[in-house]
Amino acid sequence: MMKAPVGGAKHHPLLFPSCSALALAAALFAPVTAHAAGTLAGSTISNTASASFDNGGGVQTIDSNRVDLRVDELLDVTVAGSTTDVPTTPGATNQVLTYRVTNTGNGPEAFALSTIANVGGDDYDPAVTQIYIDANNNGTWDPTDTLYVAGSETPLQPDASMTVFVLATTLSTATDGNRGIVTLVARAKTGTGAPGTTFAGMGEGGGDAIVGSTGADGQDNGAYRVAAATVSLVKSAVIVDPFGGAEAVPGAAITYTITATVAGSGSVSGLAINDNIPANTDYVASSITLGGSALTDANDADAANYDGTRIQVLLGTVPGGQTRTVTFKTKIKAN
Incomplete structure (x- = not known):
């Protein structure tokens, strides 16, 4: 399900009352499915205490009220450039760099993609023309892959990854040995910011969405190297x-x-x-x-x-x- 942008809200019914941090620490957690991204957003953590006693009529057991907690959504993403120093020639078009975008949060999240081609530390700025999503998951760009259009993002499940291809043109003035760097940026559509930033009510299941350690804003570099003769x-x-x-x-x-x-x-x-x-x-x-x-x-x-x-x-x-x-x-x- 597509996340609303910052300032919007996901419309989900409020399923459970909120609890204090003290109640959370005291709860005896029920078993949950483990994921690399952590407990899934929207999961319920339930606990009921019991007491046993003898008031002269034999041992009795009573239960407390049940405490239900809903796990908030953590917004995290990583980007890994899997190719570097991709050979190119002056003036070459449709030169491909490959990246892997992974949802390291605990809820389904859509990510907006963008590129930076003037980060510095290289010899020329590649002219980025298009971004594609690997539609057939073969790891190789072909024209049948999905052309990325801003605003068309679909959620990526927790722990899931997608391969992203960046196509660029090499400057005709580039010379042998020149390097050109392109940075791919993936930003959580729900919101980004300093770790701990909260987007109230915008998490999966109607809970809060909390920015994780990556700032919900991942990026990494890929590079071309001109091989001219x-x-x-x-x-x-x-x-x-x-x-x-x-x-x-x-x-x-x-x-x-x-x-x-x-x-x-x-x-x-x-x-x-x-x-x-x-x-x-x-x-x-x-x-x-x-x-x-x-x-x-x-x-x-x-x-x-x-x-x-x-x-x-x-x-x-x-x-x-x-x-x-x-x-x-x-x-x-x-x-």
Whole structure:
């Protein structure tokens, strides 16, 4: 049942009279079901005393009136960010952080969710776009999960948890290694405040609601870490002329070396090296190598091909910190 906001009231009949703290301490409690969140709100604690005596006519036993106590509702919640340093790239959208919200109070309570993306201590502020509730409880965000809308909260039972996904966009200006922190905040809809704060008549069963040690306001951080990569390309040439020298004369052979270096903690995909055969030179057939291994000119299963005007070597996905070296040969036209 949805809790009323601060200042409102739950409409429940008053079932039991209130009792003093002294009466509570003196009561012999009846057995109750134990929960991590404590005795359930609205539970009844009942006690009847008895006395036995002999007034000359034999032993007699009499009972006192019964004292009934209703357990008030304790408002408590914890938030745990279960993912941190989630890999992302500059400009990436729908990047997911995962959190676990647990009702650590002793009554059903709804919690309002919000995020803070500028808490400090990081390198950039992620742009939060949406919050989702894990509808199928598989722990993984998918578009069929429930989009969170403020005001649509439903109560979470005592000791129960829900998985919450926060989706955000990484700034296009973020660079490799940058961290972006997002805080998820869960606040009890009945009310928050300093521990011990009382909301009269707003607890489960018509009792009071009491703010617990968490302030009924839990939060925790999740973080993204940018794993970006950059590519640098260096080309060099070595000439061997027909006379054993290194002069660029007709008939001289030129060996071109192209080195692609990937830097950063991320990786690049679809990396390809293309080089047009220079004017006034002829390509030397079957001269392409990758990492020193010969490749064919045909557009076949290996990484290279020559189409009559340029060579191409398909390198695919290359992680940061690695290099790829391609060579090929041409000959300066002699006539």
